[in-house]
Amino acid sequence: MGEIIFALFVGLWSFGVGFYMYYRLDQEEKKYLVRTDTKE
């Protein structure tokens, strides 16, 4: 059981970090590029 939990933690941690990176960049793109597009 410990091995399953370990494997889940390791993989899901990496997935989570990647997801967080995606989310932050997506939010930033939406916030600033909408503004930039509107200016143009």
Next chain:
Amino acid sequence: MSIYTIGVLISLVVYMVVGNYAGSKVKDVDDYYVSGRNAPTILIAGTLFASMLSTNGFMGDTAWTYTGHITAMIMINVLCAAGYIFGPMFFGRYIRRMEVITMPQYFGDRFNSKRVQSLAGITTIISMVAYLLAVLQGTTLLMQELTGFSVIVCLMISWVSFTSFTFYSGSSGVILTDTIMFLIFIGATLVAGPFIFREAGGIANLVPSLLANPNTPEGLLRFHGNLDGGTVYQAMSYMITIGVVWLVTVSVSPWQASRNLMAKNEHVTFRSGAIASICTTLFLTFLYLMAISMININPNIEPTEKVMIWAAFNVMPKIVGVLVLTGIMAAGLSSASTFLSVAGFSATNDVVDFKFKSDKSQLRSSRFIMLGLSFIALLLAYFNPPAIRVISWFASTIIAASWGPVAFASVWSDKITERGAFLGMLFGFLGQIGAETIMRFTSLSFSGIFHPFLIGVYLNFLAIYLGSKGQVPTEAEKQYLEKMHVIPESELVRSDYKRDKLYAKLLMVAGLATTIIMIVFWAIPVMNS
């Protein structure tokens, strides 16, 4: 002279030629210190990972894996890898925006303080020189193993190899040679792996064969690894603590975060961070699988630091063995060149406020100072004084204990003042040194949430709070902070964000694949055994 020696010596000549070529293109201080702020993703990723992975990774970490601690190494690396994402997002991109040439300069400008810059510079030099010495010892030992030459000759060969191009070309040469070395050691490992796996009975059969092997170290395949007489709690606590220590280290240390200063733009910092993160998890796990496969081939390699060297000599075709040994040497030299360059830059730019007559004069002085510092490192490596030996034990992480809280606070807090920053850095540095020294020379032991690094961090936070109490940041500090949070127009390109998000998706896929592979090929067979 064996083919292995010839191969490694040829590679050293190649690095010197490439590095000196890069040096001939260096026109000004910006080129020398931050490679003209024009480096693409591959060069930043290459230098990030190559500076991180040294002879320690190929020899020390594989030895630890071979003796039953692969799960600990995987956990430490997975946590550490997150630092390559959080670092640029919460710190690296902001310091890049301010167009400084060194990280201590950033701290000095941010807090409008020469003493903060000097302290950051001094802590950089101490920790980088100590870390450089540890790596130099590793490359010297490897060279001795390969050639049979004396210590002094091997030391000189190692020293000349990285000093010659580092002092001449600065960051331009370092990131180029780092990337070449990165490609060599990654390529060599990926090519060599199948030979080891085949000899060990096949990668798909690795876990069952190790389960059946009476020579497999106790606990190797359990989630906690070899307990070495301790408890499961101690083992898990250790791996998680060290993982967090390295997460902070790769986020803010000058030999890692300073790579962000050289990036072409902020998007490069994110993408190169993602590549470094994937290398830290997937590539290093591949390397460790090679190390534990060696248990099936030869369970009695002594000292265990020689596992990969023994494998290079005995398990693979000679040409592949040459590549692997060249790769291990490359891992050491790439780290050494980065440490020397970072220390040299701080010695020139940060500790004392030299007033250079011109850009050309600063460039010339930078080269001489770096050469001088490298020569001092050579003498220290040869004489190996005890004080340096002590600092080498924790040289890699101490700068993070000193800078970590201050670094993040400098970007995200409008309350931290110059005094808070200075005292935070000072107490972080002294806190870890103090705790490590007590631990080494008395019977007291600090671990878990009282790990010396964390003691440094706690003291750092406390010093920031008490140091900033009763003060407000100056107008200059407030304006600098405000300016840091304005995203330059040049960064707001939709296609860049789309590409960044692709790298993020790659990370997510790597994470999911890791879970599935580990469950199918490791967890289930172990549970069923």
